[in-house]
Amino acid sequence: METADVAIIGGGIVGSSIAYHLTAAGCRDVLVMERETAQGKGSTGKSMGGVRAQFSTPVNIQMSLYSIPFYASFDERLGYPAGYRPQGYLFCATSDKHLAYLRINFEKQVAMGLKDVRLVSTDEIRSMFPQLRSDDIVGGSFCTTDGFVDPYSAMTGFMTAATDHGAKLWKHTEVTGIERRGEGWRISTTREEVSAKKVVNAAGPWAAGIAKMVGLDLPVEPLRRMLVPTEPFDQFPHTAAMIIDMSNGFHFRPEALGFLLAWNDPGETPGYKMDFEPSFIEKILTRAADRVPMFENLAVNPKRAWAGLYEMTPDHHPILGEAPGLPGFLLANGFSGHGVMHAPATGKILSDLILTGKCDLIDTSLLNLSRFAEGRMIEETAVL
Ligand SMILES: Cc1cc2nc3c(=O)[nH]c(=O)nc-3n(C[C@H](O)[C@H](O)[C@H](O)COP(=O)(O)OP(=O)(O)OC[C@H]3O[C@@H](n4cnc5c(N)ncnc54)[C@H](O)[C@@H]3O)c2cc1C
Numbered sequence: 001m002e003t004a005d006v007a008i009i010g011g012g013i014v015g016s017s018i019a020y021h022l023t024a025a026g027c028r029d030v031l032v033m034e035r036e037t038a039q040g041k042g043s044t045g046k047s048m049g050g051v052r053a054q055f056s057t058p059v060n061i062q063m064s065l066y067s068i069p070f071y072a073s074f075d076e077r078l079g080y081p082a083g084y085r086p087q088g089y090l091f092c093a094t095s096d097k098h099l100a101y102l103r104i105n106f107e108k109q110v111a112m113g114l115k116d117v118r119l120v121s122t123d124e125i126r127s128m129f130p131q132l133r134s135d136d137i138v139g140g141s142f143c144t145t146d147g148f149v150d151p152y153s154a155m156t157g158f159m160t161a162a163t164d165h166g167a168k169l170w171k172h173t174e175v176t177g178i179e180r181r182g183e184g185w186r187i188s189t190t191r192e193e194v195s196a197k198k199v200v201n202a203a204g205p206w207a208a209g210i211a212k213m214v215g216l217d218l219p220v221e222p223l224r225r226m227l228v229p230t231e232p233f234d235q236f237p238h239t240a241a242m243i244i245d246m247s248n249g250f251h252f253r254p255e256a257l258g259f260l261l262a263w264n265d266p267g268e269t270p271g272y273k274m275d276f277e278p279s280f281i282e283k284i285l286t287r288a289a290d291r292v293p294m295f296e297n298l299a300v301n302p303k304r305a306w307a308g309l310y311e312m313t314p315d316h317h318p319i320l321g322e323a324p325g326l327p328g329f330l331l332a333n334g335f336s337g338h339g340v341m342h343a344p345a346t347g348k349i350l351s352d353l354i355l356t357g358k359c360d361l362i363d364t365s366l367l368n369l370s371r372f373a374e375g376r377m378i379e380e381t382a383v384l
Contacts (some may be wrong), residue, residue: 001081004031007196012044016158017347028166028272035174042204046308051341052089054148056382061112063345070344080157083150088241093139098246102141117143178213198328207333214351221270222309231299233256236264276307315377320367
């Protein structure tokens with residue numbers, strides 16, 4: 001039987017970051033189990049790679065204030081690239097209500113220590129991106145250190161740095177059962193049994209199934225999100241930010257020689273729906289051309305579009321920390337669309353909780369599972 005101090009279930013970006021932070025803190029007896037034959041087949045490989053600090057709740061802002069500088073220095077710290085590009089996020093408000101909302105968020109972000117965010121006028125948005133239809137834009141907010149990373153590189157960078165320092169990654173190893181044994185845990189897998197002092201559930205959209213193995217009801221639901229990459233298009237600058245049209249949630253960013261288009265269809269319902277729905281293309285192109293008239297000429301190849309799963313919680317915040325009544329069984333789940341950008345902070349928080357039982361980065365009680373039963377939900381409204 002294999003033994004480990006810490007066994008991590010799931011080799012996506014979250015499991016990889018936790019493994020990295022543990023080994024960086026000196027805990028080298030770490031085993032990551034991933035059921036697929038390669039990393040990145042879950043949500044991480046489907047992500048848009050956006051990173052931002054422009055959130056509405058202090059705890060999400062704090063998670064970003066750790067994570068974005070981490071990504072900025074990732075290559076030097078780990079010796080592997082994460083592909084961080086600080087091209088910004090530009091939120092374009094089309095009503096006074098949106099503008100008031102951005103102003104309140106801006107004040108919170110500045111109060112928390114974010115230096116690179118500013119409110120921008122309609123004229124400023126026009127001069128930044130004259131290609132946008134701006135007749136209904138009433139202003140916006142822009143943060144220069146927001147931007148994008150390459151999720152696959154960041155995930156493999158975390159994992160390679162962790163294995164360089166002693167962690168093990170078992171691919172093609174599905175966890176099929178978990179039992180309490182003495183002070184620790186016995187994990188059944190398709191490879192061999194594992195005895196671990198601590199277990200971390202980092203199974204992304206499949207986290208509720210892992211939690212069920214220990215009798216835990218975890219409020220994490222999969223929700224399909226679809227992305228459409230365009231063919232090469234050079235009439236809009238490739239230095240552009242992630243641009244968000246707040247009138248309908250359509251957003252886009254440069255990707256390779258073209259653009260990556262996103263819009264969260266409000267008609268989507270929870271479930272393990274992984275297929276790309278071809279009718280989505282017309283819906284998103286209509287919204288794209290409405291905000292950027294020259295996008296009427298965009299070409300897309302439906303075969304290159306894809307779908308993946310967000311892992312949604314009722315208040316759109318992750319669930320982090322030890323599960324109530326299950327000592328040594330920890331949760332790192334439910335990122336609600338922000339798991340790539342918050343992976344560095346999550347790795348640090350989980351590593352601190354595992355090794356010392358506390359963490360100074362955030363007030364971890366805000367994100368524990370008990371908040372739902374105790375009526376302490378903290379709603380994040382800035383979800384794309
Ligand atoms: C279309 C789309 C766009 C997104 N855009 C962004 C964005 O711009 N910015 C951002 O921050 N986030 C974004 N996200 C969200 C982000 O991708 C996720 O929050 C993040 O990848 C979650 O990482 P994870 O490691 O928890 O999950 P995953 O990457 O899904 O990893 C979980 C792993 O667990 C494995 N697993 C499951 N069950 C078992 C088992 N029984 N045994 C062993 N292994 C198991 C799976 O195979 C999987 O590899 C996006 C998501 C989607 C779908």
